Amino acid sequence: xxxxxxxxxxxxxEQVRMAQGATVLDVAQVPRVVYTFDELxxxxxxxxxxxxxxxxxxxxxxxxxxxxxxxxxKKALAMGADRAVIVEDAAFGxxxxxxxxxxxxxxxxxxxxxSLLSYGIPGIQGEAFPLGVEVGHLLxxxxxxxxxxxxxxxxxxxxxxxxxxxxxxxxxxxxxxxxIGKFQADPRLPTFKxxxxxxxxPLEVWSLADLxxxxxxxxxxxxxxxxxxxxxxGAGRKIEGDAVDVAKEAIASxxxxxxx
Amino acid sequence: xxxxxRILVLAELQDGAIQGVTLEMLGKARELANxxxxxxxVVVLGANVTEQARGLGAYGADTVxxxxxxxxxxxxxxxxxxxxMQVIGRVEPTLFLCAATSQGRDLSGxxxxxxxxxxxxxxxxxxxxxxxxxxVRPIFGGNVLSTLxxxxxxxxxxxxxxxxFEKAAADAGRACxxxxxxxxxxxxxxxxxxxxxxxxxxxxxxxxxxxxVAGGRGVGSAEKFAIIDDLGRALGAAVGASRAVTDAGWRxxxxxxxxxxxxxxxxxxxxxxxxGAVQHWVGMKDAGYVVAINTDxxxxxxxxxxxxxxxxxxxxxxxxxxxxxxxxxxxx
Numbered sequence: 001x002x003x004x005x006x007x008x009x010x011x012x013x014e015q016v017r018m019a020q021g022a023t024v025l026d027v028a029q030v031p032r033v034v035y036t037f038d039e040l041x042x043x044x045x046x047x048x049x050x051x052x053x054x055x056x057x058x059x060x061x062x063x064x065x066x067x068x069x070x071x072x073x074k075k076a077l078a079m080g081a082d083r084a085v086i087v088e089d090a091a092f093g094x095x096x097x098x099x100x101x102x103x104x105x106x107x108x109x110x111x112x113x114x115s116l117l118s119y120g121i122p123g124i125q126g127e128a129f130p131l132g133v134e135v136g137h138l139l140x141x142x143x144x145x146x147x148x149x150x151x152x153x154x155x156x157x158x159x160x161x162x163x164x165x166x167x168x169x170x171x172x173x174x175x176x177x178x179x180i181g182k183f184q185a186d187p188r189l190p191t192f193k194x195x196x197x198x199x200x201x202p203l204e205v206w207s208l209a210d211l212x213x214x215x216x217x218x219x220x221x222x223x224x225x226x227x228x229x230x231x232x233x234g235a236g237r238k239i240e241g242d243a244v245d246v247a248k249e250a251i252a253s254x255x256x257x258x259x260x
Numbered sequence: 261x262x263x264x265x266r267i268l269v270l271a272e273l274q275d276g277a278i279q280g281v282t283l284e285m286l287g288k289a290r291e292l293a294n295x296x297x298x299x300x301x302v303v304v305l306g307a308n309v310t311e312q313a314r315g316l317g318a319y320g321a322d323t324v325x326x327x328x329x330x331x332x333x334x335x336x337x338x339x340x341x342x343x344x345m346q347v348i349g350r351v352e353p354t355l356f357l358c359a360a361t362s363q364g365r366d367l368s369g370x371x372x373x374x375x376x377x378x379x380x381x382x383x384x385x386x387x388x389x390x391x392x393x394x395x396v397r398p399i400f401g402g403n404v405l406s407t408l409x410x411x412x413x414x415x416x417x418x419x420x421x422x423x424x425f426e427k428a429a430a431d432a433g434r435a436c437x438x439x440x441x442x443x444x445x446x447x448x449x450x451x452x453x454x455x456x457x458x459x460x461x462x463x464x465x466x467x468x469x470x471x472x473v474a475g476g477r478g479v480g481s482a483e484k485f486a487i488i489d490d491l492g493r494a495l496g497a498a499v500g501a502s503r504a505v506t507d508a509g510w511r512x513x514x515x516x517x518x519x520x521x522x523x524x525x526x527x528x529x530x531x532x533x534x535x536g537a538v539q540h541w542v543g544m545k546d547a548g549y550v551v552a553i554n555t556d557x558x559x560x561x562x563x564x565x566x567x568x569x570x571x572x573x574x575x576x577x578x579x580x581x582x583x584x585x586x587x588x589x590x591x592x
């Protein structure tokens with residue numbers, strides 16, 4: 001069984017800041033991290049590989065600059081993935097969800113015999129251009145999103161979806177696309193043995209030409225035209241002292257604002 | 261696909277009930293439609309939803325498209341997308357709005373793929389430029405506001421953040437047309453098995469709540485979390501928790517507020533025993549007024565809260581409840 005995990009490398013959002021009044025966002029110096037939910041997808045796929053002998057796990061990352069994602073896919077190989085593909089093209093800088101889906105589809109088709117494609121659900125960290133569920137439609141595969149658990153039996157992947165109000169269990173025939181929304185475990189750390197072993201694992205860099213996708217076919221239907229910092233939120237009022245006095249003052253303040 | 265001067269809203273349903281965010285999207289859709297003499301269409305997917313759907317006329321819908329089928333009783337992305345595409349084909353909207361929820365994000369992507377356009381995700385502002393749409397969405401955990409423009413003469417698909425817009429005011433006398441969508445032949449390859457609700461009945465829905473009280477690691481245990489419930493009750497608030505609490509199993513995971521949990525946008529947010537790490541901050545930063553209770557005045561949340569109460573939550577909260585009850589008593 002061949003499992004593909006898409007890893008998106010994004011600027012560490014906790015460290016992205018814009019000064020008040022700024023109109024340009026420069027993230028060049030911001031450290032890169034793997035999108036949190038893609039990392040969870042990788043860990044879930046590694047667990048599937050642990051349980052299902054013969055599973056080949058391939059990580060794919062799209063980037064305008066292969067050098068920027070090389071360390072990330074190497075780490076995935078050290079964690080236990082078998083093979084890595086970086087798709088490099090300058091056009092990825094602001095590729096919208098539709099453009100990315102077309103590329104991922106081409107990657108999956110070029111790899112061939114993929115049973116499961118998985119990655120993190122979009123929109124949680126507010127990454128600039130999230131990858132949505134479009135690729136499932138392009139491949140004509142069923143899509144299940146917001147997965148928090150995945151288990152493979154034969155040709156079926158059993159998925160638990162964690163959604164508003166509760167959990168839903170879904171059995172999906174593979175090949176399928178599963179996007180990950182939650183997972184109650186931290187991604188594993190690479191072992192020394194894993195790091196050494198990763199050096200001998202295949203890591204290829206493909207271009208859009210290798211995939212027979214033309215950059216202009218990516219056509220961005222939504223374009224970023226401006227960026228701005230959010231309005232600043234200053235420190236508020238601190239109330240200290242005896243609990244009774246603190247509560248009295250706090251409630252008086254909340255009453256003044258009609259919260260109580 | 262052609263494009264008509266129509267704005268389409270996908271109604272958000274949970275357990276068969278239309279959710280508040282639908283009225284928020286309708287409020288904005290109506291305002292935009294009035295500015296360009298467009299019509300507002302709403303699509304409602306589910307089982308036994310016609311009566312509820314008809315009621316959306318009062319909130320500004322001109323036409324409600326109802327796809328009603330037992331096959332749509334439980335959410336199945338493929339089945340819903342098939343039904344939805346029938347409506348998209350008939351309406352040919354210039355703007356298609358979905359809620360930024362698990363369903364809305366899914367379906368917006370599936371429709372986008374079928375139309376060959378991208379999705380503007382989690383917007384909280386939208387403006388009509390005449391030839392195109394301009395939207396604003398927070399990116400990088402809300403540290404940056406990104407303005408996006410749609411391609412002229414192409415449909416814009418956007419997911420709308422919860423509580424981004426004011427709910428449409430009801431006009432009970434206003435009626436709408438109801439169009440039934442034929443959905444007999446939906447078959448999909450996925451097998452939806454069970455849905456297990458995690459929300460105990462009687463608890464308020466976090467994402468929709470106007471007042472939220474949340475407890476963090478400082479609460480100490482599952483048993484002691486009752487004090488957070490008590491404060492929630494006194495304030496008429498929905499109760500949530502930080503990730504430390506749900507990871508420890510003191511509260512169910514669906515009550516987790518933060519980056520990997522629920523995003524809330526209440527008018528009042530009370531955080532007790534929560535330090536306010538970025539992970540948590542992302543989930544509640546749009547709250548109107550933040551009260552933090554913490555023994556550590558240097559905790560991150562104490563520095564950004566509107567009201568920072570320094571003290572032991574087990575001493576402060578009972579006093580807060582006493583004061584709230586006293587205030588209630590005085591105003592009766």
